[in-house]
Amino acid sequence: MLFNSYEFIFIFLPITFIVYFYLLSQRLILGAKIFLVIASLFFYGYWNFNYVPLILLSIFVNYSVGLSLVNHEKIKVNSKTILIFGILFNVGLLGYFKYTDFLLENFNGIFGSNIPLPHIILPLGISFFTFTQIAFLVDAYRREAKEYSLVNYMLFVTYFPHLLAGPILHHKEMMPQFASKYNWVKNYRNIALGLFIFSIGLFKKVVIADTFAVWANAGFDTATTLNLIEAWATSLSYTFQLYFDFSGYTDMAIGISLMFNIKLPINFNSPYKALSIQDFWRRWHMTLSRFLRDYIYIPLGGNRKGEFRTYTNLLATFLIGGLWHGAGWTFIVWGALHGVALAIHRFWQRLGFKLNKILAWFITFNFINITWIFFRAKDFESAIKLLGSMFSLDNVVLSEKLLTKFKFLREIGINGEKMFIDIGAKNSEIFIWICIAFILVLGFKNSMTYLNSSFKANYTYMFYMIILSVIPLYYIVYLQNRVSEFLYFDF
DSSP, X not given: OOTTSHHIIIIIHHHHHHHHHHXXXXXOHHHHHHHHHHHHHHHHHTSOTTHHHHHHXXXXXXHHHHHHHHTHHHHTOOHHHHHHHHHXXXXXXXXXXXXXXXXXXXXXXXXXXXXXXXXXXXXXXXXXXXXXXXXXXXXXXXXXXXXXXXXXXHHHHHOHHHHTTOOOOXXXXXXXXXXXGGGSSOOHHHHHHHHHHHHHHHHIIIIIIHHHHHHHHIIIIIOSOOOHHHHHHHHHHHHHHHHHHHHHHHHHHHHHHHHTTOOOOOOOSOGGGOSSHHHHHHHSSHHHHHHHIIIIITTTTTTSSOHHHHHHHHHHHHHHHHHXXXXXXXXXXXXXXXXXXXXXXXXXXXXXXXXXXXXXXXXXXXXXXXXXXXXXXXXXXXXXXXXXXXXXXXXXXEOHHHHHHOTHHHHTTOEEOOSSTTTTOOHHHHHHHHHHHHHHHHHSOOGGGGGGSOOOOOHHHHHHHHHHHHHHHHHHHHOGGGOOOOGGGGX
16 A cells, blocks of 8 residues: 555545544553554555565564574573574575575576576565564664564554655664553644645655656656756656655655654655765665664674775675665665765775865765666666766757757757657756756755654644645546655565
């Protein structure tokens, strides 16, 4: 089920909210938790019920491993052995569903074999609920988390606002909230703030991200050749589509959860304002960055074992981060590029150099924009082809109107014809949308600032919420093609 579907907005969410708080009002705390687990499993299985047994298997095994870690003295098994088993189970499950085709395809290519690919369907959210549970097992091993109740653990994993695309949660930051009696009654400020943040996320996804999606998909998937300006328009379209799609999902998840009096961790902090690649990863998908740092980079040795080892750990961490996003060489290249960039940034800092802020932003943003091409392209060759168009001066094309005003441009070899035909856009339309996107990501405060502000439900916020809700709802109800999946569902 999608947050941006009318089934979710008009049926699932209201019913779940009403029944959950009714059970809490009757002091049926366990019943309310069980209901929320069942509702979350229904939410997860709505798209394909075949996914439900898989997530239940994952939950039961991880709960048993976590319980064994808490009581390892009683069962007389070394805790490290239990942890290794739990991690191998999770990695094996993720590897089977996500990487089997990739590994077999490369095996066939290297050894000339012809093993048929099983084309296993990737279960929704498997990367997220797998990393969430690995974090729980490691925390249990470190004595930082424990859970004796199966219902509580199931609620922690399946809680529907975060289940399909994060944020990646820690047990110790979630379960105390469900246990707090202050969260068992409706909080009208939280409801108003949650609806407001949800409406911001809905607008981001339906109106902005899905608009850019048309041009990004055309440029990456259907266009045979792109001139220089079309290539840049394509890359920027995907850069902004991904930002507004994923940050929109996160806003909606945080807003929905807030209505239930549960605060999810912030996942975005205006990442396109970053002045360095390190700053970017402190702002983009913050819970993934936290996971990579705490459960991969630091256990590998972090920066404690010399400079060379630090650079190696950075590269290894982001290669794993790239593979986590997808089974393909383009994701590995994307992760490697970010790992190398972080190593270069660290070396630059050690030399004591500093860049002008505008130049630092320009370099950082363009590096991110360029590397997103490997993230999106269907294969390595397509990525290189688009990059070639972006940096080739042999395919500069401008409009006839512009060339009429500046005749010298034609004399230096610039052709005149209609632009953006291959990506299905009008000149003014795509330029306006790109300008609007830059203004929004650079000039406006992050929506998460409302969580820590003295928000008060008033007519002004109500007016903004109505505007932010009515426009996307119009698209959802009357333009069915605008109900689309979130990009991170594929990861």
